[in-house]
Amino acid sequence: MLEKVYDPAAVETKIYEQWEKSGAFACHPDSDKEPYCIMIPPPNVTGNLHIGHALTFSIQDTLVRYQRMKGKDVLWQPGTDHAGIATQMVVERLLAKEGISRHDLGREKFLEKVWEWKAKSGGQIVGQLRRLGASLDWPRERFTMDEGLCRAVRQEFVTLYKDGLVYRAKRLVNWDPYLQTAVSDLEVEQRETVGKMWYFKYAVEGESDRFITIATTRPETLFGDTAVAVSDEDERYKDLIGKNVIIPICNRAIPVVADEHADPTKGTGAVKITPAHDFNDFEVGKRHNLPMINILDSTAHLNENVPEAYRGLSTADARVKVLEEVKALGLFVKEEDNPMTIPYGDRSGVVIEPWLTDQWFVDAPKLAKKAIEVVEDGRIQFVPKAWEKTYFEWMRNIQPWCVSRQLWWGHQIPVWYGPDGHYFVEENVDLAQAEADKYYGKRMELTQDPDVFDTWFSSGIWPFSTLGWPDNTKELQRYYPTNVLVTGFDIIFFWVARMVMLGLYFMKDVPFRTVYIHALVRDEQGRKMSKSKGNVVDPMVLGDKYGIDALRFTLIAMAAQGRDVCMSESRVEGYRNFVTKIWNAARFCEMNECKLADGYDPKALNQPLNRWIVSKAAAAMGKVTTALDEYKFNEAAEAGYQFAWGTFCDWYLEFAKPLFFGDDEAAKAETRATAAWVLDRILMMLHPIIPFVTEELWSKTENRKQMLMLTAWEDLHDLVNAEADEELDWVIGLISAVRSLRSEMNIAPSAKITMYLQGATAEEARRLDAFKPLIKTLARLETAELSTSADDAKGAAQTVFGTAAVLLPLAGVIDVAKETERLTKEKEKLTKEIGGLEGRLNNEAFVAKAPEKVVAEQRARLADAKAALVKTDEAMARLKAL
RNA sequence: GGGCGCAUAGCUCAGCGGUAGAGCAUUACCUUCACACGGUAGGGGUCGCAGGUUCGAUCCCUGCUGCGCCCACCA
Numbered sequence: 001m002l003e004k005v006y007d008p009a010a011v012e013t014k015i016y017e018q019w020e021k022s023g024a025f026a027c028h029p030d031s032d033k034e035p036y037c038i039m040i041p042p043p044n045v046t047g048n049l050h051i052g053h054a055l056t057f058s059i060q061d062t063l064v065r066y067q068r069m070k071g072k073d074v075l076w077q078p079g080t081d082h083a084g085i086a087t088q089m090v091v092e093r094l095l096a097k098e099g100i101s102r103h104d105l106g107r108e109k110f111l112e113k114v115w116e117w118k119a120k121s122g123g124q125i126v127g128q129l130r131r132l133g134a135s136l137d138w139p140r141e142r143f144t145m146d147e148g149l150c151r152a153v154r155q156e157f158v159t160l161y162k163d164g165l166v167y168r169a170k171r172l173v174n175w176d177p178y179l180q181t182a183v184s185d186l187e188v189e190q191r192e193t194v195g196k197m198w199y200f201k202y203a204v205e206g207e208s209d210r211f212i213t214i215a216t217t218r219p220e221t222l223f224g225d226t227a228v229a230v231s232d233e234d235e236r237y238k239d240l241i242g243k244n245v246i247i248p249i250c251n252r253a254i255p256v257v258a259d260e261h262a263d264p265t266k267g268t269g270a271v272k273i274t275p276a277h278d279f280n281d282f283e284v285g286k287r288h289n290l291p292m293i294n295i296l297d298s299t300a301h302l303n304e305n306v307p308e309a310y311r312g313l314s315t316a317d318a319r320v321k322v323l324e325e326v327k328a329l330g331l332f333v334k335e336e337d338n339p340m341t342i343p344y345g346d347r348s349g350v351v352i353e354p355w356l357t358d359q360w361f362v363d364a365p366k367l368a369k370k371a372i373e374v375v376e377d378g379r380i381q382f383v384p385k386a387w388e389k390t391y392f393e394w395m396r397n398i399q400p401w402c403v404s405r406q407l408w409w410g411h412q413i414p415v416w417y418g419p420d421g422h423y424f425v426e427e428n429v430d431l432a433q434a435e436a437d438k439y440y441g442k443r444m445e446l447t448q449d450p451d452v453f454d455t456w457f458s459s460g461i462w463p464f465s466t467l468g469w470p471d472n473t474k475e476l477q478r479y480y481p482t483n484v485l486v487t488g489f490d491i492i493f494f495w496v497a498r499m500v501m502l503g504l505y506f507m508k509d510v511p512f513r514t515v516y517i518h519a520l521v522r523d524e525q526g527r528k529m530s531k532s533k534g535n536v537v538d539p540m541v542l543g544d545k546y547g548i549d550a551l552r553f554t555l556i557a558m559a560a561q562g563r564d565v566c567m568s569e570s571r572v573e574g575y576r577n578f579v580t581k582i583w584n585a586a587r588f589c590e591m592n593e594c595k596l597a598d599g600y601d602p603k604a605l606n607q608p609l610n611r612w613i614v615s616k617a618a619a620a621m622g623k624v625t626t627a628l629d630e631y632k633f634n635e636a637a638e639a640g641y642q643f644a645w646g647t648f649c650d651w652y653l654e655f656a657k658p659l660f661f662g663d664d665e666a667a668k669a670e671t672r673a674t675a676a677w678v679l680d681r682i683l684m685m686l687h688p689i690i691p692f693v694t695e696e697l698w699s700k701t702e703n704r705k706q707m708l709m710l711t712a713w714e715d716l717h718d719l720v721n722a723e724a725d726e727e728l729d730w731v732i733g734l735i736s737a738v739r740s741l742r743s744e745m746n747i748a749p750s751a752k753i754t755m756y757l758q759g760a761t762a763e764e765a766r767r768l769d770a771f772k773p774l775i776k777t778l779a780r781l782e783t784a785e786l787s788t789s790a791d792d793a794k795g796a797a798q799t800v801f802g803t804a805a806v807l808l809p810l811a812g813v814i815d816v817a818k819e820t821e822r823l824t825k826e827k828e829k830l831t832k833e834i835g836g837l838e839g840r841l842n843n844e845a846f847v848a849k850a851p852e853k854v855v856a857e858q859r860a861r862l863a864d865a866k867a868a869l870v871k872t873d874e875a876m877a878r879l880k881a882l
Numbered sequence: 883g884g885g886c887g888c889a890u891a892g893c894u895c896a897g898c899g900g901u902a903g904a905g906c907a908u909u910a911c912c913u914u915c916a917c918a919c920g921g922u923a924g925g926g927g928u929c930g931c932a933g934g935u936u937c938g939a940u941c942c943c944u945g946c947u948g949c950g951c952c953c954a955c956c957a
Binding site for chain 2: 002004005006190195197199214215216217218229261262263266267268269270271272273278280281338339340341386387389390393394397489490493520557558568570571573574575576577578579580581583584585586587588589590591592634635638641642649650653654657661736739740742743744746748749833840843844845846847848849850851854857858861
């Protein structure tokens with residue numbers, strides 16, 4: 001006997017263990033089934049499962065379970081990411097608490113600490129994935145820094161280098177002075193601020209009282225100036241081009257150059273050029289062969305290239321001092337407020353400096369070409385399609401990708417330098433040494449590049465590195481390209497674009513055929529969740545409170561295409577109730593001895609009720625199937641919900657009660673078998689979304705050995721039966737009409753009343769007769785009679801149903817005033833509707849141009865409304881006679 | 883500055899060229915023998931504003947307002 005209330009906590013662990021132990025999640029590379037593969041977006045190994053994870057993994061698990069049930073050989077590849085910066089930061093912070101910096105430890109010792117930390121806390125997210133019910137093929141779990149993937153990353157880099165797609169260059173990069181590393185454009189967050197614009201005079205060399213005024217937002221960089229640029233069409237400064245001006249304070253002479261960058265309409269039209277500290281100036285500097293003076297050290301403090309008094313100052317302190325000194329020199333003109341955006345590191349939160357360093361770059365613009373093509377020609381499809389635009393926009397403006405990071409945690413770059421700075425790019429030190437030997441003609445000491453790769457450089461090859469690449473494994477042949485990538489839009493650039501570029505380059509094929517972009521989860525007020533706002537919803541807490549199934553159902557039901565979703569706890573609670581409802585329906589079936597019957601044929605049933613529910617189940621199954629095929633998860637959830645609760649529980653089981661308690665043994669047996677059969681279909685269609693409760697009921701209700709998760713998904717479309725539908729739908733409609741009437745008339749539940757059906761067709765009469773006992777019970781009627789005479793209704797409580805009028809003769813019970821009010825209201829409504837319909841139908845243009853079907857529909861509606869009006873009038877008349 | 887998206891019931895959201903939908907909340911009634919994490923019946927919306935296309939617009943187009951996001955620039 002099933003317990004009265006479903007206890008998720010007790011069931012979830014047990015069921016998951018069963019699944020995992022039995023190998024139910026495993027793929028079968030040797031099988032002849034059609035393969036289906038999803039790569040998990042590898043979460044940070046030391047991370048924690050947040051609500052966004054819960055959404056994306058619930059969606060993926062739903063897809064994967066569905067495809068498995070459909071008979072595919074499914075691989076859902078698990079794994080975690082080493083997450084360079086994030087992880088290094090966590091460990092550094094822990095060390096900082098003990099007063100240790102990573103430099104105190106040295107690289108080797110520090111890395112040991114990181115591995116220790118990974119070993120200690122790395123299991124958490126994996127455990128949480130299991131809690132969530134994720135059916136990943138665990139024995140295949142990979143880590144972006146395990147041995148095979150390290151080898152893949154080295155080969156990735158060396159191949160790109162040898163093919164000329166990777167190069168080393170001294171360039172301006174976004175430098176994070178806190179983390180002391182380069183970061184990519186994408187890791188820089190622009191924040192709006194109100195800054196200042198300062199105007200200074202630079203003296204023209206050799207002309208004692210001529211000055212040129214420049215405007216700047218960063219006065220402290222004037223020590224790095226190597227030119228002043230003006231437009232060659234700017235009359236104010238034209239004659240200065242080629243002359244020198246003197247930088248205040250350091251009194252260095254720099255040339256005035258003509259450059260397109262200078263816009264006469266902006267500022268003063270004259271721009272100071274600091275090539276080593278500004279991206280635009282860098283370009284100007286290159287055009288004019290200007291020197292590049294780096295005035296900052298790696299921590300963004302002024303270095304030896306500035307006057308003695310400024311050395312070692314922070315940029316902020318230097319700014320104050322420069323302003324004071326410029327004012328003292330009488331070269332200060334004015335200052336203005338200036339709205340501007342300032343770059344901050346998205347990890348460190350400090351101001352990012354453009355800084356001149358040697359870095360490794362991937363020629364992304366070259367790789368992007370094909371990556372654009374495959375989306376244009378549909379070899380990769382975005383769902384929803386609108387995201388293609390975002391993808392294109394970025395790919396068409398893509399910049400070289402700086403892949404080197406000055407961190408310790410990550411894949412160390414496989415480049416070895418000789419004493420003269422010549423470098424050797426090889427997969428390991430032995431190959432590099434061999435090349436060096438050839439190059440130098442003798443053995444020379446080599447040192448490896450200390451830098452590591454951007455995390456995304458390794459996750460960019462995730463779709464094939466996890467399958468064994470660079471070896472040509474059978475998994476690689478079988479599961480690449482993968483079927484779908486499921487992710488949020490926030491990493492389209494970081495990850496999706498890189499995977500497409502690298503997949504096409506190394507595998508000569510797209511990494512996935514579909515990219516499903518789901519919404520971001522926000523809080524109830526629509527704000528992005530973040531720790532600093534304190535509005536983080538912990539999915540595991542919700543899981544503990546309401547059960548994982550309720551959590552998953554909520555997420556799936558919210559996962560409509562299109563927009564961001566807000567997470568509200570009340571919804572989880574509602575779906576927890578749904579899970580309980582299913583549980584209780586199963587319990588009710590069990591109590592009534594509903595068991596699957598040998599030789600049960602859902603096509604050969606005698607009871608109309610059973611034919612009807614089979615047809616409805618088939619239709620629901622079809623809806624869920626279509627919705628999942630189209631990634632319309634909310635529709636799948638809704639179809640299952642509506643059928644299980646609104647159809648099966650609310651109507652079928654209620655209808656079944658009289659049969660279960662009655663003495664028609666044949667009908668009883670058939671209904672028991674049908675109830676069991678339908679309950680099974682409900683478990684099936686809901687299993688991809690709420691796997692735990694369905695699996696539990698699947699095994700408990702019939703004592704089955706075969707797990708639900710491995711059961712075949714059924715195509716029931718030939719069980720849909722319009723005739724069977726119509727009959728019971730009519731009865732349900734009638735019952736609803738009577739209930740509604742009763743309730744509106746304030747008829748006491750205990751009142752015994754007789755219903756007359758006036759003006760019914762022969763078919764309706766038959767139905768009424770056939771279902772009389774059910775109607776009596778569910779509508780709480782004393783008797784249900786047929787009549788063609790209005791006289792039978794002494795009172796007049798009436799509602800129009802189908803072609804007939806339901807009359808409840810209520811003399812003595814009826815509230816005449818209330819009924820009059822109701823009928824008046826109804827009449828008004830009908831008159832209005834008739835007016836609208838007649839207007840439309842009398843419009844020649846409508847009749848001529850609208851589709852015939854629509855016109856016919858409207859005519860029918862008009863006829864119905866008119867008939868209803870007549871009956872309402874009759875009722876009014878009878879009411880008056882009372 | 884460029885681009886994208888959103889505005890529908892009190893809340894969170896579906897939907898859609900032809901009777902406005904769900905869940906939650908709310909009201910009334912029901913301790914009915916699976917389930918009060920339940921049942922039945924209701925109330926509540928000129929689908930952001932203004933034009934246009936159309937026989938017909940919540941839906942398509944244009945403009946406006948408000949909100950959000952992305953990218954770029956910022957001397």
